[in-house]
Amino acid sequence: MKPKTADRIATIVFWLLGGITVGVLLFIILQIFGRGLLTALNPKFLLGKPEAMKEGGGIFPMIISSLYLTGLTLLIALPVSLGAAIYLAEYSREGRVTGAIRFCVDSLAGLPSIVFGIFGMTLFVIYFGWGYSLIAGAFTCAILNLPTLMRSSEESIRSVPGTYREASFSLGATRWTTVRQVVLPSATPGILAGTMLTIGRILGESAAIVYTAGLFVRKAPTSPMDTAAPLASYIWYAQTEALIPDFRRVVDGGAAFLLLLVLLMNFLARRLARYYQRKKLAGGADG
C-alpha cells in the first residue's frame, strides 16, 4: 500500500473512532433524557413520596437524602483535604513522609468504591454502631473523595504565582498569614471547581452508599443519624428489587433527574475553571 493511501485510511479510521466516542455519549444522554425527562420535571414526581407496592410514587425523600449526604460529606472532607493540600503545597519538603502520603493518596484514588462501601459498613455502621445512617455514608464518601479534593486543591494552590508569597513575606507576614490572606483567596475559584466536580461524584455514587447510608426510606431524613436513600442508591434498588409495578417510570425519571444534576455540576465546574484561568492570565499581565 502506498503511504498516501495508508494515511488516508488511517485518517478515516481516527475520525471513525472519535465519532464512536461522541456517538456513544450522545446516545446515552439522549436516551436517558428522552425516556425520563418528562417524568423528572413533573412536580408530583419530584415532590412525591415513594411507593413500595403500588404505582405513582415520587422521589422527594431521595432528593433530600442526596443533598443531605452531599452536604455532610463536604463538611467532613473539605477541611481535611484543604488542610492536607496546604501542607503538601506550602509546608512539606519532598521526602519519605511526603512520598508515603502521595502513595496513599494514589492508592485511595484507585480503590474501587465497593471496597470503601464494605469498609464503611464494618467500621461506621457496625463497629461504631451508627447503623445505616447519613453520617456513616458521609464518612465513607468523605474518605472516597479525599484524593480528588486534595489533588484539585493542591493544584490550585500550587498555581498561585510565587511572587505573591514573596511579596507577603517581605512585608513580614508569617507563612500561615500568607497562606490565609494571599494564597487561599487566589486559589479559591480552582478549589471551588474541584468541589463542584466532587459534588457531581458524590451525587452519582452508589456502591459505597447502599450499605452505609441505605437504599430505601419513606420519609426524608432529618437527623444525620437517620437512614437515608440517596437517589443513585434508590435507582439501583428500585430496578434490582423491581417491587413497584411502575419501577421503569420511577427509574427512568430518577436517572434523568440525577443526570441533570450531575451535568449541571460539571458545567459549573468548567465555568469556574475558565474564570480562574482568565483571572490567572490577567494576574500574569499585571506582574
Place this chain on the structure above:
Amino acid sequence: MKGSNGAGGRERVIRFALFAMASISIFSVLLILLFIFKESLPAIRSQGFTLLTTNWSPNVSDPSAGSYGMLAFLNGTILTTLGGMALGAPLGVGTAVFIIQIAPERIEGILRRGIEMLAGIPSVIIGWFGLTLLVPYIARVTGTSGYGILAASIVLAVMVLPTVVVLSMEALKSLPHELEEASLAMGATRWQTIRHALLPAARRGILVAVILGMGRAIGETMAVQMVVGNARQLAFSLTERTSTLTSRIITDMGESTGVFRSALFAQGLVLLLLVMLLILGVKLVSRDKKVK
C-alpha cells in the same frame, strides 16, 4: 520558624495540624487494609483453599455449613475486564490521537467536553442504559438472555473510556514538538508519524492509561451488576450469565452473616490486592521513565 515568640509557636501548631490532616490518607489506607483483612479472616480460616475453587454454595441459615469458592467470580472479573479493555483501550487511545493530532479545533473542543461529561455520568445510569437497551439488543441478536460477559464488557468499555482518553492525551501532549516536526520534515505522512514516532514515544504514558483504566474496570460494581446476570456459575461463553467479584459482593452483602459475609470480604480483599498490584505497576512504569 525563627524566634520563640507567640507567632512562632502558633506557626508550629498550625504546621502540625496541617501535617495531621495530610496523614489522614495514610491512616485511611491502613484502616481499610486492616478492616477488610480482619473481616475476611474467619472465611480464610474455616474455608482455606476452598475459597479458590468454583464451589459456591452459600448457606443463609447456617453460614458455616456452606462452601464459598470465589473462582467463578474471579473468572468473571478477569474476563469482563479484559473484554472491556479490548474494546475500550483501542477506542480510547484512538480517540486521544484523534483529538490531539487530527480533529479541527472546534471538534476538539466538543470532544474534550464530551469526555468530561462521560466521566461524570454515574455508573447506575450507565448500568440502567445497558440493562434496558444493550441487554435486550444482545438477546435479540444472539437468541440468549442477553446478560453476561459481552454486555458487561461493552458497559465497561464505555466506563473506562474517559480514563484512557484523558491520560493518553496527556502522554501524547507531553511529547516534544520537534519529534513530530522532524518526522514530517523527513517526508513521513501523518499516519507514519503517529505510528512510528508519536505512539512509540508515548508508549509508557499510554500503558499507564490502560492500566489505570483496568483498575476502574476491575472495581466497577453497579453497572456490571445490572448487566452481567449474577448467576453463580463459571462461564466462558460471552452470553452466559455469570458474576464478578464486585457484583457478588453487592448482591449478597445484605442477606449474609457469619462465614458467608466473611467470604464476601475475602472477595473484597482479592479485589483490593488486584488493584494495589496495578497501582504498583503504574509506579514501576513511571519510575523507569524518570531514570531514562
